[in-house]
Amino acid sequence: VRVVGDAAGAQLADRPAVAAPAGALEQRGRPRVGFDWVVRSPVRMLVVIALIVGVPVNVFGQYLADNARDDFREVALAKVDGGSYAGANLVGERMSAVRYRTEAVAGRARVRSLMAARDFEALEQLLGEELLLYSNDVNNLFVLDIGGHFVASYPSQGDLHGVDFSRTSYYINATSAPWHPVVSPVEATQLGTSGTSVTVAVPIFDEFAVEPVGLLCASMDLGRARVWLAPITLLFDQVYVVDDKGRVIFGDERVDATPLRDLTSDPNIAAAMGGRPVRHETADVYSGQTRFLASSAVAGLGWNVFVGDSPAPTTQRLGELTDGLLLLRLILLGLLLVGGVVLSRTTLRQQALALANLTRLNRAKSDFVSVVSHEFRTPLTGIQGFSEMIRDEPLSQAEVKEFANDINDDAKRLSRMITEMLDLDRLESGRMVMNREQIDLGSLIQKTVDHQAPNAPKHHVVVEIEPGLPRVWADRDRITQVLTNLLSNAIKYSPDGGTVTVRARAERDVAHISVSDQGLGIPAGSLEEVFERYSRLHTTKQRTIQGTGLGLPIVREICKLHGGHAWVESTVGKGSTFHVTLPFDLKGVAR
Amino acid sequence: VSRILFCEDDPAIDKLIRMAMRNTTHEISMASTGREGLRLAKELRPTVVFSDVSMPDMDGFQLAGALRADPELAKIPIVFITASVQRADIEEAMRYGAARVIGKPFTVTDLRALVAEFA
Numbered sequence: 001v002r003v004v005g006d007a008a009g010a011q012l013a014d015r016p017a018v019a020a021p022a023g024a025l026e027q028r029g030r031p032r033v034g035f036d037w038v039v040r041s042p043v044r045m046l047v048v049i050a051l052i053v054g055v056p057v058n059v060f061g062q063y064l065a066d067n068a069r070d071d072f073r074e075v076a077l078a079k080v081d082g083g084s085y086a087g088a089n090l091v092g093e094r095m096s097a098v099r100y101r102t103e104a105v106a107g108r109a110r111v112r113s114l115m116a117a118r119d120f121e122a123l124e125q126l127l128g129e130e131l132l133l134y135s136n137d138v139n140n141l142f143v144l145d146i147g148g149h150f151v152a153s154y155p156s157q158g159d160l161h162g163v164d165f166s167r168t169s170y171y172i173n174a175t176s177a178p179w180h181p182v183v184s185p186v187e188a189t190q191l192g193t194s195g196t197s198v199t200v201a202v203p204i205f206d207e208f209a210v211e212p213v214g215l216l217c218a219s220m221d222l223g224r225a226r227v228w229l230a231p232i233t234l235l236f237d238q239v240y241v242v243d244d245k246g247r248v249i250f251g252d253e254r255v256d257a258t259p260l261r262d263l264t265s266d267p268n269i270a271a272a273m274g275g276r277p278v279r280h281e282t283a284d285v286y287s288g289q290t291r292f293l294a295s296s297a298v299a300g301l302g303w304n305v306f307v308g309d310s311p312a313p314t315t316q317r318l319g320e321l322t323d324g325l326l327l328l329r330l331i332l333l334g335l336l337l338v339g340g341v342v343l344s345r346t347t348l349r350q351q352a353l354a355l356a357n358l359t360r361l362n363r364a365k366s367d368f369v370s371v372v373s374h375e376f377r378t379p380l381t382g383i384q385g386f387s388e389m390i391r392d393e394p395l396s397q398a399e400v401k402e403f404a405n406d407i408n409d410d411a412k413r414l415s416r417m418i419t420e421m422l423d424l425d426r427l428e429s430g431r432m433v434m435n436r437e438q439i440d441l442g443s444l445i446q447k448t449v450d451h452q453a454p455n456a457p458k459h460h461v462v463v464e465i466e467p468g469l470p471r472v473w474a475d476r477d478r479i480t481q482v483l484t485n486l487l488s489n490a491i492k493y494s495p496d497g498g499t500v501t502v503r504a505r506a507e508r509d510v511a512h513i514s515v516s517d518q519g520l521g522i523p524a525g526s527l528e529e530v531f532e533r534y535s536r537l538h539t540t541k542q543r544t545i546q547g548t549g550l551g552l553p554i555v556r557e558i559c560k561l562h563g564g565h566a567w568v569e570s571t572v573g574k575g576s577t578f579h580v581t582l583p584f585d586l587k588g589v590a591r
Numbered sequence: 592v593s594r595i596l597f598c599e600d601d602p603a604i605d606k607l608i609r610m611a612m613r614n615t616t617h618e619i620s621m622a623s624t625g626r627e628g629l630r631l632a633k634e635l636r637p638t639v640v641f642s643d644v645s646m647p648d649m650d651g652f653q654l655a656g657a658l659r660a661d662p663e664l665a666k667i668p669i670v671f672i673t674a675s676v677q678r679a680d681i682e683e684a685m686r687y688g689a690a691r692v693i694g695k696p697f698t699v700t701d702l703r704a705l706v707a708e709f710a
Contacts, residue, residue: 381696
């Protein structure tokens with residue numbers, strides 16, 4: 001079996017190459033690492049997003065957290081540092097105040113004269129008056145004579161009179177030449193009720209301020225000194241004062257109140273005693289817990305004020321901050337996750353959609369090409385065959401004329417097919433420019449009928465226009481095309497003649513045009529089909545009727561563009577009526 | 592003298608075939624549908640049938656099937672004249688037992704050569 005003829009062979013070869021673009025759309029070869037490759041998989045997408053966004057965010061978050069931790073630490077240390085400085089000032093000032101006050105008392109002429117007169121009763125009375133002028137820091141004022149014997153005191157302690165105090169450290173220190181004021185080492189107290197005391201001893205000189213005559217001593221109960229630190233104790237977890245021997249001499253009540261507990265083994269206290277103030281995060285000497293600890297030296301006494309603060313609130317705030325950051329990171333990661341999946345899915349869907357669209361377009365194009373080539377082949381056969389015979393055969397003049405007429409008919413048919421195809425394409429794609437104007441349908445119908453009449457010698461064409469039919473806002477050429485197509489169809493499909501009736505009437509807001517014939521009719525199942533492209537009905541009688549298969553699709557498209565409708569009613573064997581509506585007013589229709 | 596039956600629904604091609612065949616000694620019959628072609632085939636017992644594929648009521652392939660189903664007509668060679676000339680169309684025609692397939696537009700020379708081959 002072979003395919004006959006050059007034409008057929010050539011046509012076999014020139015199969016439309018429409019399959020190629022479809023192939024081009026497919027994924028081919030090795031996958032390339034790129035945007036498309038990434039978005040095609042949600043997992044890849046996530047990995048990439050995590051790398052691009054997640055890592056910097058995490059690193060930055062860590063940096064912020066570290067920074068915040070450092071800042072918090074700095075602030076906490078500055079706070080205890082400031083606290084210890086303030087504490088040292090408070091202690092130093094109170095101690096100085098006691099010393100100056102005592103010096104002022106010792107410098108009084110009356111004290112000197114009473115000493116000289118050895119009127120100790122009066123001296124005790126005087127001490128009592130002076131003690132009132134001290135704050136509560138001093139609880140006992142007493143006087144030793146030049147040999148260190150107890151001579152007077154307030155409150156009065158008669159049993160001590162004449163007792164030798166010359167072995168006390170403050171007597172020994174203050175009387176080492178030249179005599180000078182001293183502050184005794186802190187010692188367990190015999191006076192008062194609290195744990196420790198200190199004595200400020202000031203020399204009493206003769207009226208010429210040269211020869212010492214005795215020693216005025218102010219004994220202080222350091223248990224009361226904790227009040228000095230009240231302004232700062234409220235602000236810190238710990239406040240305590242360590243003397244020059246490394247013993248706790250007083251502090252707030254939260255500190256172990258064991259009097260004169262030796263803390264020299266603690267490295268922080270050792271450092272402060274060595275002249276290196278503390279300012280760091282360290283283990284607390286009492287509890288062993290971590291504290292922000294700072295110390296400041298009290299000027300002139302060799303004491304150090306320690307202020308400690310628990311890092312707990314700071315840690316808690318830091319924890320909150322870190323938790324917040326972690327939460328933020330989790331939220332961000334979640335957002336990225338969701339975003340990544342959504343983006344990936346959307347992209348995938350768009351790609352699938354685009355592919356489906358392209359495939360559909362490609363198939364439509366393929367179908368179109370095959371339909372068009374199929375439709376064109378029929379008139380081309382006539383043109384080719386008749387012209388071949390004119391060329392190759394001895395023909396009579398009449399035959400030549402007849403064949404030429406056939407060729408001409410087929411050429412016109414081909415031309416009409418091309419024109420209508422392009423018209424339909426422009427109508428459907430919206431590229432057909434509408435030149436709308438007010439149209440008097442009656443005269444337009446009459447004109448079209450007059451134009452078609454020569455083609456219908458066997459037909460009786462009746463025109464019925466409703467009087468007073470308003471004008472329609474439409475494109476004259478396109479409406480003419482509608483009327484011509486309907487009229488020529490009516491004539492063509494009633495080959496035995498008969499009456500063709502064209503009616504036009506107003507129906508609410510539309511003009512209703514109908515074209516009726518008494519021709520072949522259309523089966524009920526095909527009433528919609530006739531408005532589809534190339535859907536010419538094949539029935540025995542219709543076979544001799546030529547058409548492009550595009551006339552009615554064009555009618556429907558034009559009506560649609562004018563905001564109207566086109567449909568048909570028909571009875572096989574009795575005839576068809578095609579209906580067209582055109583709105584008078586184009587409200588809501590694109591102009 | 593051979594009897595040749597043409598089934599062709601397009602009037603222009605119908606006329607072309609008549610004109611191309613007007614000087615042969617063969618007996619030419621024309622049918623405009625598949626059904627008419629089958630009727631004429633039963634009546635005339637043609638030597639060869641040339642048939643369009645796309646026709647009203649009964650297409651060329653159905654006509655070929657009907658001819659093959661009738662023992663008395665089964666041996667008549669059938670040549671398809673078709674405007675559908677893609678490879679799949681040709682292959683389908685061959686499956687329906689086509690002796691030949693001729694594509695539109697065809698030349699009068701080819702048509703006559705083919706008629707001469709079978710007549």
